[in-house]
């Protein structure tokens with residue numbers, strides 16, 4: 001997979017040389033290219049921002065350097081990339097989107113600073129390419145570089161051969177399939193006792209069916225506690241009889257459509 005990042009802080013992307021992503025780069029599984037937006041400016045001060053039309057506080061990133069930078073990136077490769085524009089006003093970055101993007105051969109990220117990029121840049125490339133405006137959460141950061149690090153790590157670990165154990169993301173929280181709307185439960189390793197605390201005996205039983213059941217029960221318990229909104233949107237077809245009784249034991253009520261709700265919680269649409 002090829003990844004291009006256009007930024008005014010190339011050094012902010014240094015962590016892409018470390019750990020899992022760094023190793024994937026070293027092995028040639030990821031071709032990461034970081035471009036300095038300021039090299040696409042033509043004035044003495046390498047200006048990338050200007051005051052907003054309509055007035056107001058803050059600055060807006062000028063369209064010309066972004067246009068030149070993106071044209072140059074597009075010309076340097078074959079085919080069409082997906083352009084990922086980090087912005088708090090974008091669609092949420094989810095595991096589902098990470099899975100989708102991990103199947104693309106080429107991604108271009110455009111982390112901004114200030115109040116964001118002149119809208120015409122998104123429109124210009126959106127007219128001919130797949131452009132996704134994506135938010136990593138309901139908060140505002142100073143720039144899009146940290147969101148790019150977040151997204152690249154989530155995407156890269158899904159690429160074949162990047163994780164040591166190819167199975168290990170199958171049971172992750174949010175993993176498409178049985179875990180789509182569930183959080184992973186607690187995990188344990190050796191020693192069997194630490195500071196007087198043991199581990200659930202079922203994990204020592206060697207009984208794979210019972211262990212899988214316990215893990216799923218714990219996933220429901222944790223999801224119910226930390227993300228009840230996920231329980232509400234659980235696909236009824238993905239729930240077996242035991243799941244249903246577990247949810248009932250956790251205080252959830254099954255509606256006529258098979259979805260679960262909890263008295264006192266307003267159902268989110």
Ligand SMILES: C[S@@+](CC[C@H](N)C(=O)[O-])C[C@H]1O[C@@H](n2cnc3c(N)ncnc32)[C@H](O)[C@@H]1O
Pocket residue numbers: 085086087088089110111112113114115116117134135136137138139140141142143144145147
């Ligand atoms: C200070 S923010 C701009 C916020 C913008 N004025 C707004 O309210 O939506 C500057 C840049 O940081 C990045 N950014 C900040 N928060 C983000 C988030 N939650 N998800 C993705 N990118 C974010 C984006 O690239 C954004 O253009």
